[in-house]
Amino acid sequence: MSYENIIYEKRGPIAYITLNRPDKLNALSDDLQFEVREALEDAGWADDGIRVIVLKAAGRAFSAGFDITSSSKTNAVQLRARFLKGKTFSGSAWWDVFWNNPKPIIAQIHGFCIAGGLATATFCDLRICSEDAKFGAPEIRTGGPYIPAVWPWVVGMSKARELLYTGNLIDADEAKRLDLVNEVVPADELDAAVERHALTIAKLPAVTVEYNKKLINMSYELMGVRQVVERSMELEAAALASKESSPEIDEFNEIRAKDGLKAALSWNAARFTEEDAWFKKSRERG
Numbered sequence: 001m002s003y004e005n006i007i008y009e010k011r012g013p014i015a016y017i018t019l020n021r022p023d024k025l026n027a028l029s030d031d032l033q034f035e036v037r038e039a040l041e042d043a044g045w046a047d048d049g050i051r052v053i054v055l056k057a058a059g060r061a062f063s064a065g066f067d068i069t070s071s072s073k074t075n076a077v078q079l080r081a082r083f084l085k086g087k088t089f090s091g092s093a094w095w096d097v098f099w100n101n102p103k104p105i106i107a108q109i110h111g112f113c114i115a116g117g118l119a120t121a122t123f124c125d126l127r128i129c130s131e132d133a134k135f136g137a138p139e140i141r142t143g144g145p146y147i148p149a150v151w152p153w154v155v156g157m158s159k160a161r162e163l164l165y166t167g168n169l170i171d172a173d174e175a176k177r178l179d180l181v182n183e184v185v186p187a188d189e190l191d192a193a194v195e196r197h198a199l200t201i202a203k204l205p206a207v208t209v210e211y212n213k214k215l216i217n218m219s220y221e222l223m224g225v226r227q228v229v230e231r232s233m234e235l236e237a238a239a240l241a242s243k244e245s246s247p248e249i250d251e252f253n254e255i256r257a258k259d260g261l262k263a264a265l266s267w268n269a270a271r272f273t274e275e276d277a278w279f280k281k282s283r284e285r286g
Helices: 030-046 076-084 091-099 116-122 157-166 172-177 187-203 206-222 225-241 247-259 261-270 273-285
Strands: 006-011 014-019 052-057 105-109 112-114 126-130 134-136 169-171 183-185
Touching: 006 030, 014 030, 014 187, 030 052, 030 091, 052 187, 091 116, 105 116, 105 187, 112 116, 126 172, 126 187, 134 172, 169 172, 172 183, 183 187, 206 225, 247 261, 261 273
Parallel strands: 014 052, 052 105, 105 126, 112 134, 126 183
Antiparallel strands: 006 014, 134 169
């Protein structure tokens, strides 16, 4: 099929899926999600010559998360419900196409990798990033919870609480310390580093890699990760319905309806200038 929101290409045993909405910081629109799914299904199940899949992005960021530029009258739960039609593609199925894919998926990350973009990268098998990468769930500052909440398994309970209670960001070095990423490299070495990992994996017997992926997935499923993902959908719906306890969300939506999304985001950013200044200063200290 032809793609409008991604670039899909195959080079030997590696399939590359490039998020290609650079003007929107590769926000995950409905159409982009469908196209990524189609490419992942082709590379993962239809083409036996592909051994590894790389998910990367055009422009100055990996992804700023799910696209919120649609009408504020349609919330995330309503948007996700649209995927229940036709191909039974629910919100959790977006993660399943990564988690259940028989081929290992490497997320090649640069710039901002936040919100739904980070959730997507987290469901990839490996994450390799450039030194300028930034990670976090800032969307919780305008509503939440973070979906899907798999961070306790990835970065540990204490750090997961900190990040999901504050919306603060972390840099590439901190992400590596937390094992959120596998490797941090200079920006001009990112392509080569990802290709090196991919080609090494491609040398192994495909069935060995596939079954080892299933084995690792199974160990986390036995710890309840799938139940948490499914439960998180219910918690998101409950949070969005709890208007009496979320005046910040109401005010954000009121500003958005009156003055536009940019004004609402600016209002919200102004509420966290102290926290964001601390983050910038901590990065400068190294």
